[in-house]
Amino acid sequence: MAARVTITEVAARAGVSISSVSAALNGRPGVSDRTREKIVALAEELGFVPSVRGRSLAGKRTYAVGLVVHRDPDVLELDPFFGAFIGGIESYIDRYGFALVLQTSSSRDQVLDRYRRLAAGRRVDGVFLNELEVDDARIDVVRELGLPTVGINADADFPLPSVRQDHAEGIRDTVEHLVALGHRDIAFVGGPPHYVHSRQRERAWRESITACGLSPRRVVLGAFTYESGLAAAAQLLAGDERPTAVVCANDLSAMGFIAQAEHLGLSVPRDLSVTGFDGIQLGAYLRPSLTTVQTSPKALGAEAARMLLALLDDVDVADTDIPAASFVVRDSTGPAPR
């Protein structure tokens, strides 16, 4: 283990006290410009990097933020959203010397426990809450722990600061696009109803359909997986009177839906139009490429990080909206069959 330069060493070599070094390096007042320059130069030369542990013990910070991801044990594959979301968080926190502590856990109770331990062990200064659920138990936990928290895509009644990206506009555009193409029977494949975003997307679909003078009839709830898209298609396309278009609550289920439709001998978009939501990269390359709503997980992560760090500085933060997710027309939608 390479010997590490500590503040004591920097101070000794600079011939000043460690408090001066601390002040100089942290931009605090109380050191003359000349002394500051000398210290900064020396620290640089020695490759001094303050120990996060010493600093965090003395200060009130750990310089880390946490995210706990809930995955079913059998669905350990993270959804494509995550890479970009995490990348967004880091693109912001990195410049402030923060790190991200990521935990995954397979049961809901364990998730709560993880948040508790992150807080109790003072492992992190704050956390993100994403994939929010209806009456999410994590909310009480973080409040009780006094843990600074930022919610992602929360509902309006969410009691903590949150970042949102509007989804309704994109879904409305999707429905209007389909209606303009002559579709009158537009089904919906949703996600698990305990997720806030599942409900949000279904509501948006429902309202858009109604606004177009149609009635929101056919809904199948899936699991945001490819497999559930297959199943939804099997169900919706079984009878005689099948929809001519289907709005899926995410891209993965739309992919499954299309696959099953084609398996049943239907051609997309000739016999059936299918849309997704998320804007995963794969969607652009599929055949047919997927008409979808492009979300911005990276921007969401960056903005959430900005808010969380502001919270830590006791800055009052207002809920933020990043630019709405935008509708993207590709090849999986076309004129309604007559």
Add this chain to the structure above:
Amino acid sequence: MAARVTITEVAARAGVSISSVSAALNGRPGVSDRTREKIVALAEELGFVPSVRGRSLAGKRTYAVGLVVHRDPDVLELDPFFGAFIGGIESYIDRYGFALVLQTSSSRDQVLDRYRRLAAGRRVDGVFLNELEVDDARIDVVRELGLPTVGINADADFPLPSVRQDHAEGIRDTVEHLVALGHRDIAFVGGPPHYVHSRQRERAWRESITACGLSPRRVVLGAFTYESGLAAAAQLLAGDERPTAVVCANDLSAMGFIAQAEHLGLSVPRDLSVTGFDGIQLGAYLRPSLTTVQTSPKALGAEAARMLLALLDDVDVADTDIPAASFVVRDSTGPAPR
């Protein structure tokens, strides 16, 4: 912020010294059983969780391990491997009170810098090195930093401890399966050649082909993406004399390959057999479902974590092999067209 229970408080309430509390709670000798029990019970009752920062400053540990993931800025979506890999790491480290610090970065230089800073700030006690590259620059960095490190799926000449899952056997099975089905012209779609695992898979394909008395002729190098699978198919299936089977170095490119093949009017597996590698969940549900080699990212993560924590305890660790990735026959392979 909820007032936190510290070791001092536990000691005061138990009427013992903090050193006894520390010894009792950490299973160190030097406390009577009765005292230990009393302390443990009280700590439990008070909800005492040792502060990681205090502990890490005093001890030599930070109780965190790090992973830096390199993603191209435009390919921010993590590959499906990651969720399970991270889950595997955590399933192990969690019980020892360790956390995972995850960083993503978009440039290669930045990756090195991240490892340096994780080490310099004493943010982590050790790191994982995955997606190893040929002459990987990270190796020198972690050595120079004296940072305990475990490599994932490294080559035999890797100078640090590593965990491996054999890939060659699965690829050999794949090739033999295709040969048994009558295929004689079996192409390969590889990954970027600077990755160790790209080369490993190509070599395994090459050796298997040769072992079957065929010659490894057609190789197209892709990027492990769906898109590159599309491109590879466009290239390999263009001419008159096209292969009857294609072994792809990962599932995603196999999916792209199949999509493009079908786009060109070929039916899989009737006209063309295609295989993947990884065993992502999607592959089981695709139509046709994907014949592939099932890897075990979760087990790999867990084993890597075990090794890393052993390294931190100065235990000598030998390189480990987890059970080989296994060949899985599904619907994307069939008899060679005559």
Add this chain to the structure above:
DNA sequence: TTGAAAGCGCTACCAA
């Protein structure tokens, strides 16, 4: 403008 010193919460050593 500087430096000395008191912690932060814990571990680990040594003396009782």
Add this chain to the structure above:
DNA sequence: TTGGTAGCGCTTTCAA
């Protein structure tokens, strides 16, 4: 078997 205490590396008062 216990408790006292010296750090770990830093931040933050408070005096000089």
